[in-house]
Amino acid sequence: MTINIIDRKDRPALDPKEFKGDVHPDWCPGCGDFGVLNCLQRAFAELGIPQHEIAVISGIGCSSNLPGFINTYGMHTLHGRSLPNAQGFKLSHHDMTVVAVGGDGDGYGIGVGHLIHALRRNIDLTYIVMNNSIYGLTTGQTSPTSALGMKTKSTPFGNPEAPLNPLTLALGSGASFVSRVFTGNPKQVVEVYKAAIKHKGFALVDTFSPCVTFNKINTAKFYKDSAYDLNAKGHDTSNIEAAFTVAMKIPDGTEPIATGIFYQSERPCYEESEKDTLSTPVVDHKLGISEQRAKELKARFK
Amino acid sequence: MSHKNNIIVRIAGAAGDGIQSTGELLGKTCSRMGLHVLAYNSFQSAIRGGHVWLQMAIGPEKQYDHGEEPEVVLLFNKTSPAVHVPDVKSGGIVFYNAGTIKKEEIESIRSDVNYYGLDFKAMVDAAKLTDVNPVMINVMLAGALVQTLNLDTKVTLEFIKDKFLKKGEKVVELNHAIFNLGFEWTKANTKPLELKLKGDNKPKLFMSGNDAIGMGLVAGGLKFYAAYPMSPATGILHYLSTLAHSDKLIIKQVEDELAAINWAVGAGHAGVRAATGTAGGGFCLMVEGVGLAAMAEVPVVTVLVQRGGPSTGVPTKIEQADISLAMGGNGEFPRFILAPKDLEDCFYQAVRALNIAEKYQVPVILMSDFFLSEHFGTVDDLDFSKIKIERGKLTTEWNGKSNEKYKRYAYTEDGVSPRVRPGTPGAMHLVVSDEHNEYGHLMSDVEAGLPHAREARIKMHAKRMRKVELMIENDDAKPPILEGDINAKTTFVTWGSTYGYVKSAMMLLEKEGVKTNHLHFTDIYPLPREKTLALLKKCKRLISVEANMCNSLCRQILTETGFEITEHINRWDGEPFTGEYIVNELKKKFAPKKQLANV
Numbered sequence: 001m002t003i004n005i006i007d008r009k010d011r012p013a014l015d016p017k018e019f020k021g022d023v024h025p026d027w028c029p030g031c032g033d034f035g036v037l038n039c040l041q042r043a044f045a046e047l048g049i050p051q052h053e054i055a056v057i058s059g060i061g062c063s064s065n066l067p068g069f070i071n072t073y074g075m076h077t078l079h080g081r082s083l084p085n086a087q088g089f090k091l092s093h094h095d096m097t098v099v100a101v102g103g104d105g106d107g108y109g110i111g112v113g114h115l116i117h118a119l120r121r122n123i124d125l126t127y128i129v130m131n132n133s134i135y136g137l138t139t140g141q142t143s144p145t146s147a148l149g150m151k152t153k154s155t156p157f158g159n160p161e162a163p164l165n166p167l168t169l170a171l172g173s174g175a176s177f178v179s180r181v182f183t184g185n186p187k188q189v190v191e192v193y194k195a196a197i198k199h200k201g202f203a204l205v206d207t208f209s210p211c212v213t214f215n216k217i218n219t220a221k222f223y224k225d226s227a228y229d230l231n232a233k234g235h236d237t238s239n240i241e242a243a244f245t246v247a248m249k250i251p252d253g254t255e256p257i258a259t260g261i262f263y264q265s266e267r268p269c270y271e272e273s274e275k276d277t278l279s280t281p282v283v284d285h286k287l288g289i290s291e292q293r294a295k296e297l298k299a300r301f302k
Numbered sequence: 303m304s305h306k307n308n309i310i311v312r313i314a315g316a317a318g319d320g321i322q323s324t325g326e327l328l329g330k331t332c333s334r335m336g337l338h339v340l341a342y343n344s345f346q347s348a349i350r351g352g353h354v355w356l357q358m359a360i361g362p363e364k365q366y367d368h369g370e371e372p373e374v375v376l377l378f379n380k381t382s383p384a385v386h387v388p389d390v391k392s393g394g395i396v397f398y399n400a401g402t403i404k405k406e407e408i409e410s411i412r413s414d415v416n417y418y419g420l421d422f423k424a425m426v427d428a429a430k431l432t433d434v435n436p437v438m439i440n441v442m443l444a445g446a447l448v449q450t451l452n453l454d455t456k457v458t459l460e461f462i463k464d465k466f467l468k469k470g471e472k473v474v475e476l477n478h479a480i481f482n483l484g485f486e487w488t489k490a491n492t493k494p495l496e497l498k499l500k501g502d503n504k505p506k507l508f509m510s511g512n513d514a515i516g517m518g519l520v521a522g523g524l525k526f527y528a529a530y531p532m533s534p535a536t537g538i539l540h541y542l543s544t545l546a547h548s549d550k551l552i553i554k555q556v557e558d559e560l561a562a563i564n565w566a567v568g569a570g571h572a573g574v575r576a577a578t579g580t581a582g583g584g585f586c587l588m589v590e591g592v593g594l595a596a597m598a599e600v601p602v603v604t605v606l607v608q609r610g611g612p613s614t615g616v617p618t619k620i621e622q623a624d625i626s627l628a629m630g631g632n633g634e635f636p637r638f639i640l641a642p643k644d645l646e647d648c649f650y651q652a653v654r655a656l657n658i659a660e661k662y663q664v665p666v667i668l669m670s671d672f673f674l675s676e677h678f679g680t681v682d683d684l685d686f687s688k689i690k691i692e693r694g695k696l697t698t699e700w701n702g703k704s705n706e707k708y709k710r711y712a713y714t715e716d717g718v719s720p721r722v723r724p725g726t727p728g729a730m731h732l733v734v735s736d737e738h739n740e741y742g743h744l745m746s747d748v749e750a751g752l753p754h755a756r757e758a759r760i761k762m763h764a765k766r767m768r769k770v771e772l773m774i775e776n777d778d779a780k781p782p783i784l785e786g787d788i789n790a791k792t793t794f795v796t797w798g799s800t801y802g803y804v805k806s807a808m809m810l811l812e813k814e815g816v817k818t819n820h821l822h823f824t825d826i827y828p829l830p831r832e833k834t835l836a837l838l839k840k841c842k843r844l845i846s847v848e849a850n851m852c853n854s855l856c857r858q859i860l861t862e863t864g865f866e867i868t869e870h871i872n873r874w875d876g877e878p879f880t881g882e883y884i885v886n887e888l889k890k891k892f893a894p895k896k897q898l899a900n901v
Contacts, residue, residue, distance in 0.1 A: 052726060052728065092569040
């Protein structure tokens, strides 16, 4: 394997409190997103990444408010556009740790085109999708991961569309890290987030984060009753066929729901292809063209 | 007998006939001799099979117009004669490929021009040349052209060598031999033109507007460009891609225009000079991202190259109808819009766009059009030493000693807040698309409507919009330029590439004894109201010249200054103006007896 330009230092752990933002989350009491926030803060702290070396970048939705509640750099962008902003940011300042966050509507609905390309492109960043199978901020419409037949405000007669399977989508799109966690199991969430951040490439963490207000089906109890840790059962994370087999099971509660790391490969991340340009972060490059270079640029047109 | 010192040449054939390479050969021969050239490409949105032509004006001075009637034409395929022979200037010369065009057919079109058919196959066979490909007729016809125009053969042979050397000495020799066949045949069989094309021997740059924009962006410190291919903006992506490794740039083709603008915003926020580029249809998809840049106060440049619209429209033709699009978006936000007028200007305005974006932390829209971006022409020089990179209030230092929390959107007198680059210790903050307070905390969700949130909304919105006035106060937003005789009775009003054609029309009118002047807008928004109004009021009769139906610039002037221009010359068939076209329109519209004295 080629030498990776991304350096993963082992650093002493920090206090998770240092990652607490100035603003208290405006999520509904009991929202799964609190769990995501806490686990992400703990993951950063345990990995010892200083706050100023992190950017958390979101789209729009309840869960996309997360960057406002964490003490790091960040962007709160447009609906569906967390990944384009995050990728542009990352390549410009690749020695920062970049985590994109958002909901299932943001990532699997309006922004799904970007997701597919981010998966195959494999830029070194982490994408946490807080998946609650409902549109919360717009007060309860069907989402790309809502179950077939689910009644919502926009589908009062039942959702006529089959849900999107983010894991098989990712596996089929060239993903190098595919995982799923449930906020009711914070220990596992922190471990998978840490593994995702440490992974050299694009890491998807589909995170079941129940909506207590608008989704009465995919509740915390629903997941608690059926989730199990795939990695505790000897799953081979390097075997993509095994990953597909588990990922294809629809998490509708009719059988146990697998969580953990489904697949991880060591394929080179995108930054490897820009090794020369990224020998120092692009933000630190000297701007402007030397007199000699100006002559060369012009010579091409003479 | 005095010889003419300028000429118009047309080269026509099927896409794939090598029209572009013949054009490049002629253009580079002229530019290396220190002659000036302006070339207009007329082509379709087809890779093969379309009929394409290129018209080139050549002379010792800067060329403003590709002209109407070519004096020498090269015709490659059988579609060509019927389309182009009628346009040739009386007494002109038509060279054609005798292998595809029948002598009797072409000569029956008209009798007042000179026809010369070159029989490629017979000539290469007679010269016993081997490994010959029929497409090489373009090199033979180029030889005919160089002889007829009395250009410097040495320069052309040198160019052929530069171009083909990487394919090996043999290929160079073969091309030289074919070129010489055309050249010698023409010398022996045709009457030379009374023409003396003399350059200043200072080689010029021969480039397109997209090349010049790309070079200007790089000169101005661009490090990041993300785009989705769309004619006529793709050339910028192509040019920048060739420099990605040598100049350590991040140049990315991404999945769509929504991605392109948002990648650029992400990069701009990270702290690099970032841009994207597209045509009108792509810009429609980008508009929300432009608003994000304005709200989040992230500098980003978008090159908007206009083509015929709406919708997919006319991809490979000119139109200047996108000012309202560039002004579009939800809500009110600061931005800067500027439009270069020619190739040199593409270079310098691209630099300016990057500087203004960072100085004011706003989106900047650099507007070009199909003609400006895709046409080729000569440029005397581009002066890199003139370029200053001004990054405004960007810093990588934050004094955390006082324990003061960094305010990304601090209220300042000028509306521009100090911008600490992400990655700087102690200054962690968020940039946001929602309305926010000085820290970037959202005021739009749970706090919306509360008294302090209403106050923040008023102040923050005013802070952003303050930048528009500041651009005017700082003289960064410039009034139009009035060129020509101040006392002229008629003033042409233009923006973008129409500048050159009006300049050419003014020269033609001057020959007829009619003096006009010219008010040209480079900055489209914001317009310095008082200065612009003063200039408009100084003019006696204003006539706008725009490549559109609904007078996009006049509407902008009306909106921004309250001044209405009521007389217009428009063209929206997709072809660029010419000086002659403008003069004719002027005669038709404004001088019923075709007498220009009263204009």
